[in-house]
């Protein structure tokens with residue numbers, strides 16, 4: 001077994017961060033529509049969390065934001081002329097489409113891809129499949145650039161394998177790592193890959209939510225497991241409870257999180273909790289007593305409180321199996337039942353023994369908590385050494401990115417600003433400079449001429 005560690009790659013919030021109410025089924029997105037946003041503050045809140053984790057000794061990476069407004073997507077929909085004319089026409093005839101083409105949603109890198117560490121895959125490489133995010137138009141335009149950014153960040157074919165996103169149709173709706181977690185006693189040993197789906201596309205007997213969409217299918221997860229060359233006995237599938245999707249749990253990472261030997265989840269998260277436990281224990285194999293199921297009863301914290309607080313959209317960070325820190329958003333402190341639960345959790349006998357709180361309000365107002373903002377990548381030492389070093393957080397990169405944000409970002413944005421050609425120029429200038437800072441090459445359409 002090679003020694004390995006978990007790295008977190010957070011999405012850097014882009015210059016067009018705004019609240020457009022684009023995500024039906026995501027309560028915060030719908031509730032905050034048309035509020036003014038503060039892209040500068042959003043980016044800085046994210047950078048603060050990244051730096052804090054790096055300072056704690058964890059490997060912290062950064063994934064660059066995408067080019068927005070995305071003019072090629074607008075042209076594909078029939079808007080034409082100069083870039084300024086495209087913006088102007090879209091704003092006049094289809095302002096919601098312009099908003100979709102302007103979203104900074106790639107910041108939620110838990111949806112960027114599914115990642116399988118080398119200990120789990122058939123060829124001993126780390127595998128990446130960008131998520132097609134087909135359920136929402138504004139997110140369905142992410143995967144190509146995501147793939148380019150991942151390839152520029154993990155740019156070494158000996159260690160990293162990059163796949164294409166799955167076909168962009170509902171049958172293979174794929175939301176990436178937000179519905180995927182991994183259990184293993186040590187990061188470097190073969191782990192259990194746990195895939196959670198909202199519906200089955202080719203089996204009408206499987207229940208579905210009725211109010212809000214199930215974004216992710218069983219068939220998508222099965223395809224990813226095949227492409228990554230995972231071992232069948234080490235793959236577990238579980239269905240999300242359709243009732244919690246209807247209550248606003250649009251990704252499983254809003255109601256469950258796992259790390260190493262711990263699965264922390266809400267009583268109502270899964271359609272069949274007993275089966276989920278049994279299947280994980282079968283895949284875990286020997287020493288069942290070393291695995292912890294930490295189930296939060298509805299009586300202590302309701303599903304509604306989970307959705308409001310993002311208790312489960314937390315990061316479980318550990319250096320040892322029995323020494324885990326839970327990273328939660330500030331909203332957890334505002335809901336007494338949640339804050340009481342967290343305090344009793346860390347005071348108890350389980351593996352989670354410390355809580356850290358970060359202010360991520362700008363992202364939270366669009367339904368993105370600490371766990372949404374990060375893509376987990378387990379890396380051996382050799383793989384870590386093969387990552388593009390300019391994408392790894394340290395004092396120098398933190399200072400450079402803060403200055404870069406100060407120089408290029410606005411501190412207020414509302415929907416009508418999205419039509420401003422100046423905003424497009426600001427965004428492109430910023431990203432052009434960023435590709436040099438992070439040495440990514442030409443990953444954006446506007447750089448390809």
Ligand SMILES: N=C(N)NCCC[C@H](NC(=O)CCC(=O)O)C(=O)O
Pocket residue numbers: 018019020021022023026029030103105108110111136139178250251253254366367368369371372373
């Ligand atoms: N749970 C995880 N992993 N990710 C959260 C993603 C939030 C994102 N919100 C948005 O896209 C809102 C954009 C807007 O309304 O302007 C979404 O719903 O896909």
